[in-house]
Amino acid sequence: MKRTILLFAHVCVAFFLNAQVTKTVNVTAGGLFSALTSVELSTVTNLTVSGTLDARDFKTMRDNMPVLADIDLSSVTIAVYNGTEGTGGTNAIDYPANGIPQYSFFSPATFIAKTSLKAFTFPTSITGIGKYAFRSCTGLLSITIPSSVTTLEEYAFRGCNNITSLNFASPSSLNSIGNFAFELCSKIGSLDIPASVTTIGRNAFSNCTGLTGLTFASPSLLTSIGNNAFNECRNLTSVEIPASVSALGQGAFQNCGGLTSLLFSTPSALTTINSSTFSGCTKLASINIPSTVSSIGSSAFYNCSKLVSIDIPTSVTSLGEEAFRGCIGLTAVNFSTPSALTTIGYNAFNGCNKLASVTIPGSVTTIQDNAFLNCTGLTTLIFSTPSSLSTIGYYAFNNCSKLTSVTIPASVTTIGEQAFGNCSGLSNVIFSTPSSITSIGRGAFVYCTGLTSVTIPTSVTTIERSVFFGCSGLISVTIPASVTSIGRDVFYNCSGLLSITTQKPVPVDLSSSSNVFYGVNKVNCKLYVPYQAKTLYAASNQWMDFSTITEMPGFKLSETAFNLASDEGSAVSVNITSDVTWTASSSQGWLSASPSSGSGSDTITLTAQANPLLVARIANITISATGLAPQTITVTQAGAPKVMDIEAGGLFSALTALELSTITRLVLTGTIDARDFKTMRDNMPMLTDLDISGSTIAAFTGLGGTNLNAGSYSYPENAIPDYAFYYSGTGTIKTSLKTALLPSSLISIGHNAFYNCNVLTSVTIPSSVNSIGNGAFAQCSSLKSMTIPSSLTSIGQSVFYGCSGLTSVSIPSSVTTIGNWAFYNCTGLTSVILPESVTTIGNEAFYYCINLASVNIPSSVISIGTGAFSMCSGLETITAEKLTPVDLTSSPFVFYNVNKTTCTLKVPFQVGTLYAAANQWNEFTKRTELPGFKLSATALTLNAENGSNALITISSDVDWLASSNQDWLTVSPATGNSLNEVQFTAQANLSVETRV
Incomplete structure (x- = not known):
């Protein structure tokens, strides 16, 4: 009996699950839940509603009617709603009127969709379908979008993978299809986009793998197809993009592997085919790119293998x-x-x-x-x-x-690494002239085994490594004179080479470039070198390996660049050594060459007319000979100096705008002040040579001087003002200034006056100068030498800081102090001799003078600052003349990074033990005593009697001579060496006064 009842119950349940329960109801907004009984909520499958609904009623249909399959809202009006009980979640949300609410049938809380829903009839009055409204409603089979709908929001039907029919009622008002709106609707077979649509969002129809037909109703208003809009629509066979489309997004039709026909309607508005737009369209055989397109993006047609x-x-x-x-x-x-x-x-x-x-x-x-x-x-x-x-x-x-052949355009400046590598059929490479190429990249022609000859352009300066590596068919190559660098392995295994012609008079240094000619038969291959260059090549790394080095006929010039003064008749001579007939021609009428031709060696005189211009001018003398590369002599004639007599502060107004911008040489007489220095610094960008030796520098107080950071400022007379040629406010430096002649009345040079004038090569400091400000010549890296006047008693802080070109400096015996950082980073200095007057060497005074080989520290020095010779890694000899070592306990790192094993410390005679025990001095392992002598006493007292005498001991390793400056005192013996006793004997002192 129990089995029969249980079977009956199962049959009843099955009946109710499959039965269609239809309900028609008229409601007011928010009233659907209360209009249905609990049984109806749980059993109704087909629901027809009239009246007014809002988002709360859609939530009821979604969450409280589990078997609801067919919804007919054709007679419904959707009302506005704002609150927390709608479909979008627990936050208060505005749900507009006449819109299918967001998340209508997809819960944002549980991410569960209304999979029971199979059919849905929209209200005829709706204008929008909200985001996620039908997402993943996998039971839906067919959708017709009403003609009233204008907006279809993102994810609206995403994942509705059983929709087979998607229709847009006509005439459609739809203007936008949102992002991901129909993504993964894999059974939609055909699609007709309404003419009203202007925008199709990204991924709108991506992975609609069943889509075979896509049409755009005309006249279409579509302007934008978003990124990946039809991505992975693999069965789509043809597409015609409307003429109105101006933007085609990235990956729009990517991996549409079935696409065979693609047309763009004309006249097209399209300007860009974006990245990956048609990538992976493996059956696409042809395409007509519109004439309006300006850019084809990355991977646009990647792997379109049938194209x-x-x-x-x-x-x-x-x-x-x-x-x-x-x-x-x-x-x-x-x-x-x-x-x-x-x-x-x-x-x-x-x-x-x-x-x-x-x-x-x-x-x-x-x-x-x-x-x-x-x-x-x-x-x-x-x-x-x-x-x-x-x-x-x-x-x-x-x-x-x-x-097989390539002609490189003359405009090419760079050929990159392996640009033509492995072009094994390439037999001919031609560089169009005049070539602009300066560098041939690494391995540019590697394994071009068919290449037979190459003439490298005269513009090339660098041949990078392995350029012709493995070019076994290469027979001849010409290397121009312009080449300054040849990398390793350039001609590696060019086993067929028979001739190498190099036009460079001085061999390119190959010492850092191994195996340049490895595998070249240096017995069979001939090396042709310029006239009179054989000896150089025969002695140069790797070039010397060639058995046959042959000089070509030619000529050689002693110099190829000259500077001439602006004066009439300024001339210079150049020697030409030659075994050919040559001619000399000038590019400018103001410069002549005499003789203008010859058939052997000669001296050519180049003579210039006066330069009337304020700017320098350039002319070229070209030496030519038949069959040879011409050589050029470049002559730069200085501009005529602008000579002016001015009053203090008047320079700017005395010059025209053109003169301010073009003058290279300036001679000033009269009176100048800090305002005129500011003009020269800030308003004369071409100024190279300045002569103010005939002028007087006046005092000035006020604005408009060189120290712009100080406001009103007082500048003393007879002084180069602070910041004369350096503006600290902007870091502006006077990069044009090469020479400066200063007034003989000059007393001081201000702080940072010439700071970072990095092309300044010559400046003479007058003997009247007694003060040079901090940093006055700092970073003047082109200064080669400097003579400091004897009127100077100290070299201030950072005065020559960073003068890396300074090789020698003459320090007068008047100088007592060398300031902190005075010669910091003067990497060109090789030796320094300090006068006996110097008592103080400041902190890091010679820091990082890495080429300083020797330094002499006089006995007068009593103080050496921290790091004074730190990082002077090239020091070989330090001579300390002081009998008692300078105490360095308060000055750490004086000799930091000086090699104290190889650098020799030379100290006075018989004081080596003192230095061996002294702080930092004791770190030197090579200490030697200077030849000399030592006295047991330096003062004696004798009585007044005749014959009064006293003895001292002289310790010596040199021959010595003793003499008296007074007749009444005799010395015996007067000469000697090694260890000697010397007697001093006096005659009677008849005076009551002590005598010395």
């Missing part, structure tokens, strides 16, 4: 990286003329192995790395003329193994 040909319109300016990479069926790329294309991107045509011919437009400036890498079918490469190409990137044409 046979492509026409790039004249409007395209850039072709992005990997744009056509992997288009293995591509046989032709046509760039329409006149082209606006400037850049062919990284990997743009990588692996297009059927591409046979390419003509690069003249507008292209850059071919980026790997652009045509592995285009193994490429036989013809043409660069249109005139070409603007400047850069051929790394591996740009690498492994284009069938390429």
Whole structure:
């Protein structure tokens, strides 16, 4: 009996689960839940509603009616609602009128969708469908969007993977389809986008894998198709993009593997084909890119393996990286003329192995790395003329193994690493002239085994490593005189080389570039070198390995650059050594060469007319000989000096704007002050040579001087003002100033006066100067030597800081103090002799003078500052003349990083033990005593009697001589060496006065 009842119960349950329960109800907004009984809520499958609904009622249908399958809201009006009881969650949300609420049938709390829902009839009055409204409603089979709908928000039907029919009622008002709106609706078979739609959001139909037909109703208003909008619609076969579309997003049709036909309606508004837009469309055979497109993005047609040909319109300016990479069926790329294309991107045509011919437009400036890498079918490469190409990137044409010839445009400045590497069929490389190329990149022609000869352009300065590595077919190569650097392995295994011609008179130094000619038969291969250069090559690293070094006929110039004064008849002579007939011609009428021709060695005199200009001018003398590269002598004639007599503060107003901007040489007489120095510093950018030796510097107080950070400031007379040629406020420096002649009345040079005048080569400090301010010549790295006047008693802080070009300095015996950092980082100094007057050497005074080999510290020095000779790693000898070592206990690091094992410390005779025990001095392991002598006493007292005498002991390792400055005192013996006793004997003192 129990079994029968249980079976009956199961049958009843099954009946109710499959039965359709229909309910028709008229409600007011928010009243659906109360209008239905609890049984109806749990059993109704088909619901027809009239009246007014709001978001609360949609929540009831979603959360309280578990078997609801068919909803008809055609007679419903949707009311506005603001509150916490709607579909969007527990926060107060505004739900607009006439809109299917957000999250209508997809819970934001549980992420559970209304999977029971199979059919839904929209109200005829709705204008919008909210975000996530039907997301993942996998039971839905068909949807018709009413004509009143204007907006379809993001994720509205995402994941409704059983929808087979999607219709937009006509006439549609829809203008936007939101992001991800129909993503993963994998059974939609065809789609007709209404003409009213202006925007299709990103991923709107991505992964609609069942989509086979896509049409856009006309006349379409569509302007934007978003990123990945139709991505992975693998069965889509044809698309015609409306003419109105101006933006086609990244990956819009990516991986539409079934797409065979793609058309752009004309006249198109499209300006950009974005990244990956058609990437992976493996059946796409052709495409008409609109003439309005200016940019083709990265990977735009990546792996479109059936694409046979492509026409790039004249409007395209850039072709992005990997744009056509992997288009293995591509046989032709046509760039329409006149082209606006400037850049062919990284990997743009990588692996297009059927591409046979390419003509690069003249507008292209850059071919980026790997652009045509592995285009193994490429036989013809043409660069249109005139070409603007400047850069051929790394591996740009690498492994284009069938390429036979290439002519590099004259505009190219750089050929990147392995740009033509492994082009084994390449037999001919021509560099158009006049070439602009300065560097041939590493391995640029590596393993171009078919290459037979190369003439490197005269513009090239650098041949990087392995450029012709493995070019076994190379027979001859010409290296121009312009080359200054050749990398390692450049001609490695160029086993077929028979001749190398180098036009450089002085061999390129190969000591840091190993194996440059490894594998070249140096017995069979002849090295041809310039006239009179054989001896140099025969003695130079790796060049000397060639058995046959032959000098070519030619000529040699003693100098190739000269500077002339501005005066009439300024002349210079250059020696020409020659075994050929030559001619000399001038590029300017103001410079003549005499003789202008010859047939052997001679002296050519170059004579200039007076330069009437205030600016320097340049002329070239070209020496030519038949069959030889011409050589050029460059002559720079100084501009005429501007000579002026001015009153203090009047320089700026005395010059025109043109003069201020062009004067190179200036001679001033009269009176000047700090305002005039400011004019020279800030308003005369070309000033190179300044002569104020005939002027007087007046005092000035006020604004407008050189010290702009101080406001009103007092500048003393007869002084180069502080910051005369350096503006500390902006860090502006006088980079043009080369020479300065200063007034003989000058007393002082102000702080930072010439700071960082880094081309200043000559300045003479008058003997009247008694003060030089801190940093006065700091960072004047072109100063070679400096004579300090005897009127100076101290060298202030940082005066010559960073004068790296300073090789010698003469310090007068008047100087007692060398200030902190005085010669800091003077890396060119090799030796320093300090006069006996110096008592103080400041902190880090000679810090990092790394080429300082010797220094002499006089006996007068009583103080040496912290780090005074720190980092002087080149020191070989230090001579300390003081009998008692200077105490360094309060001055750490005096000799830091001086090699105390190899540097010799020389000290006075018989005081080595004192230095061996003294702080820091004792760190030197090589100490030697200077030759000399030592007295047991330096003062004696004798009585007045005749014959009164006293003895001292002289310890010595040199011959010595003793003499008296008074007749009444005799010395015996008067000469000696080694250890001697010396007697001093006096005659009677008849005076009551003590005598000395």
